[in-house]
Amino acid sequence: MTAPYARYRRAAAIPAGMAMATALAFLPNTAATAAEDAPAPAAAQADATPLSYVVNVKPGHGTSAYVKKAVAKAGGTIVTSYDQIGVIVVHSSNADFAKTIRAVRGVQSAGATRTAPLPSASTGDLGAPKVLSAAEVAAADAPAGQDPLQPQQWDLPAIKADKAHEKTLGSKKVTVAVIDTGVDDTHPDIAPNFDRKASVNCVSGKPDTADGAWRPSAEESPHGTHVAGEIAAAKNGVGMTGVAPGVKVSGIKVSTTAGFFYTEAVVCGFVWAAEHGVDVTNNSYYTDPWYFNCKNDPDQKALVEAVGRASRYAEKKGAVNVAAAGNENYDLAADEITDPSSPNDTTPGDRVVDPSECLDIPTQLPGVVTVASTGAKGIKSSFSNHGLGVIDMAAPGGDSTAYQKPDAPATSGLILGTLPGGKWGYMAGTSMASPHVAGVAALIKSTHPYASPALVKALLYAEADATPCTDPYDINGDGKIDAVCEGTKNRNGFYGWGIADALDAVTK
Numbered sequence: 001m002t003a004p005y006a007r008y009r010r011a012a013a014i015p016a017g018m019a020m021a022t023a024l025a026f027l028p029n030t031a032a033t034a035a036e037d038a039p040a041p042a043a044a045q046a047d048a049t050p051l052s053y054v055v056n057v058k059p060g061h062g063t064s065a066y067v068k069k070a071v072a073k074a075g076g077t078i079v080t081s082y083d084q085i086g087v088i089v090v091h092s093s094n095a096d097f098a099k100t101i102r103a104v105r106g107v108q109s110a111g112a113t114r115t116a117p118l119p120s121a122s123t124g125d126l127g128a129p130k131v132l133s134a135a136e137v138a139a140a141d142a143p144a145g146q147d148p149l150q151p152q153q154w155d156l157p158a159i160k161a162d163k164a165h166e167k168t169l170g171s172k173k174v175t176v177a178v179i180d181t182g183v184d185d186t187h188p189d190i191a192p193n194f195d196r197k198a199s200v201n202c203v204s205g206k207p208d209t210a211d212g213a214w215r216p217s218a219e220e221s222p223h224g225t226h227v228a229g230e231i232a233a234a235k236n237g238v239g240m241t242g243v244a245p246g247v248k249v250s251g252i253k254v255s256t257t258a259g260f261f262y263t264e265a266v267v268c269g270f271v272w273a274a275e276h277g278v279d280v281t282n283n284s285y286y287t288d289p290w291y292f293n294c295k296n297d298p299d300q301k302a303l304v305e306a307v308g309r310a311s312r313y314a315e316k317k318g319a320v321n322v323a324a325a326g327n328e329n330y331d332l333a334a335d336e337i338t339d340p341s342s343p344n345d346t347t348p349g350d351r352v353v354d355p356s357e358c359l360d361i362p363t364q365l366p367g368v369v370t371v372a373s374t375g376a377k378g379i380k381s382s383f384s385n386h387g388l389g390v391i392d393m394a395a396p397g398g399d400s401t402a403y404q405k406p407d408a409p410a411t412s413g414l415i416l417g418t419l420p421g422g423k424w425g426y427m428a429g430t431s432m433a434s435p436h437v438a439g440v441a442a443l444i445k446s447t448h449p450y451a452s453p454a455l456v457k458a459l460l461y462a463e464a465d466a467t468p469c470t471d472p473y474d475i476n477g478d479g480k481i482d483a484v485c486e487g488t489k490n491r492n493g494f495y496g497w498g499i500a501d502a503l504d505a506v507t508k
Contacts, residue, residue: 049117050093052079052205054263054306055101055110059086067106074100079264080206082271085309089205089264091118098299111302113263115289116345120260129222129425130414137239137424147233149240149424153416154376154406155396159436160503161243164443167506169235169246171446176231176249176438177278177319179269180224180285181259182216183251184420187225189233189240190249198250198276205264207272214251215420221259222419224251226427227284229418230435231442239424240416243439243502247446250278260288260345263303266362270310274317279445281314282438283323283362284431289343292358300358307361315367320445320453320460322438323363324397324430325372325385329483330355332364332387333493355387364390369441369457372494373397373433375404376413378467380483380494382475384430388486388493393464395440395500397433398426403475436500443505463508464498466490 053076057067063081067088071078075094081087086108094100101110114120132149140148156162175195182201185194201213216224232249233242242249252272254265266287273281287293287307293300311321330337332355341348355364362368372394373381380386381399401413414426437460444459445451451459469485469492476482485494 050091051097052113052118052262052264053090053092053098053101053110054113054267054302055088055090056108056302056305056309057086057088057106058108059084059309063088064106067104070101070104076101079204082267082310084271085267085313087267087306087309089267102298109298109302109305111299113303114260114345115343120256120258120345129226129417129419129427130412131419131423131425147235147237147239147241149416151409152411153240154410155398155415155436156241156243158374158376158378158396159243159440159500161439164502164506165235165241165245167503168443168446170244170443171246171449172248173449174244174247174279174442174445175277176244176247176280176282176442177252177273178224178228178231178249178282178435179252179254179266179273180227180282181221181255182214182224182253183228183249184215184225184418185251187229187418187420187422188238189236189418190225190228192234192236193232193245193248195248195250198248198273198278199252200272201253202265202268202272203253203256205262205268207268214253216253217257220257221255223284223427223431224253225420226417226425227282227431227435229424230415230432231282231439233418239418243436244442244446247442255285261285263287263306267306267310270307270314273319274314278314278319280320280322280438280441282435283321283368284429284434285324286326286363287361289345291339291342291344291360292337292353292355293361294353294358296357304359304361308365311362311365311368315453318453320369320441320456321362321367322369322371322434322441324434325363325370325391326360327383327429328385329383330385330387331483331493332360332385332390333486334387369393369437369460370496371395371430371434371437372496373399373430374495374499375399376406376410377404378499379404379470379475380473380485381428381430382482384433386483386485386493391493391496393437393460393497393500394467394495395433395436397430398428440500440502440505443502447506459505459508460500461497463501463504464496465501466498467495468492469494
């Protein structure tokens with residue numbers, strides 16, 4: 001049996017010795033082009049075992065008594081409902097629940113959010129961060145005005161964040177929500193900027209506001225804490241510096257202990273962000289269990305619709321949604337992609353999908369800023385997904401030091417970030433690129449406090465440093481082309497509109 005994949009964007013397969021940081025966008029992003037190509041719907045695979053479902057109805061009204069009665073009659077129990085967007089979260093042990101409820105008047109779509117029974121089977125991480133030892137932290141030496149570990153952060157000057165910080169560190173009135181595996185708000189580099197009111201645990205699909213519920217346990221991935229530090233680690237004489245060290249950061253925990261990001265949790269996360277004044281959301285994951293969700297499959301179609309409604313609602317309420325592009329070196333503009341990893345919570349199998357019809361969500365949803373990764377030499381990371389018309393921007397996400405070695409004094413081609421327990425360490429992936437763009441978006445919002453999400457995105461793209469295609473792209477120097485870039489200098493499949501520019505964000 002093929003081992004299951006966990007869904008946060010894991011670092012792409014980088015040469016041995018390189019710690020892989022899943023960028024929640026590293027998971028495969030392919031969807032079936034024909035219904036016969038897609039695995040059987042989840043509900044058909046297990047009778048009398050509880051599964052989770054989303055039922056999509058007309059937004060703006062409470063769940064009708066008629067639909068409630070139909071859910072119960074079909075063997076379902078309503079966990080919660082998001083009337084603002086018309087999404088109901090249901091648990092049911094009836095293998096035919098989705099099929100039955102889709103026939104009910106007023107139900108627009110419905111589908112199982114997983115293929116494994118509740119709770120899902122556990123899975124191992126694809127890579128662990130390279131943790132800095134206490135001795136390495138103690139030995140850190142930085143010029144005056146820099147935090148001790150900042151000389152190791154080649155990624156900050158790569159987007160001119162160091163120069164931006166001379167102008168401003170960002171506004172405390174701006175909050176970036178890290179929708180992820182949880183955030184350790186007790187970390188000395190995160191605590192000064194943490195927004196508790198905008199933090200929550202959404203793993204069940206229903207908000208859990210217990211104090212500290214947003215934190216990862218010792219057994220859970222440090223991914224979200226790393227991302228939070230990249231965005232807003234305080235400039236406080238301790239550790240490292242974030243891209244926007246003066247803004248607030250919140251933790252919205254949406255992944256199970258096993259590392260799965262299921263639809264009901266992601267929907268909860270976006271709605272929570274929308275209702276709590278969040279200005280930017282960072283999404284370094286793909287929604288499990290399908291890397292690509294094909295609209296011709298009724299279950300997967302419902303998942304796309306539910307997450308799409310939630311992300312649009314967050315944007316309508318003022319949030320810019322930023323997401324990692326994924327770490328498989330896929331061309332997301334290709335006619336077809338072979339996805340070997342779906343469904344990742346039971347037994348995945350190869351399926352050929354059309355990425356224009358089968359979507360990696362939330363990465364490929366309309367309105368979402370899709371971010372590719374670059375390494376220390378400023379070119380596409382070996383693992384980063386790409387695709388003309390799909391990639392909006394690029395930013396540092398790291399790469400094998402052997403492929404893209406940073407200039408001294410930095411020593412690692414990976415990205416430094418905060419880790420739970422007051423530690424720091426290196427990870428890589430488009431998961432690490434996305435928070436750089438989220439941080440720049442926060443700086444733009446700080447500079448233009450009344451800017452709408454549409455204007456913030458327009459400024460992100462206009463202020464990005466246009467970067468021409470890397471051609472030929474032979475990242476490992478073996479004489480073989482590793483990826484093909486299409487497009488012009490001003491917009492192409494590797495770098496989109498260009499590489500994020502933090503200095504322009506605070507001066508223009």
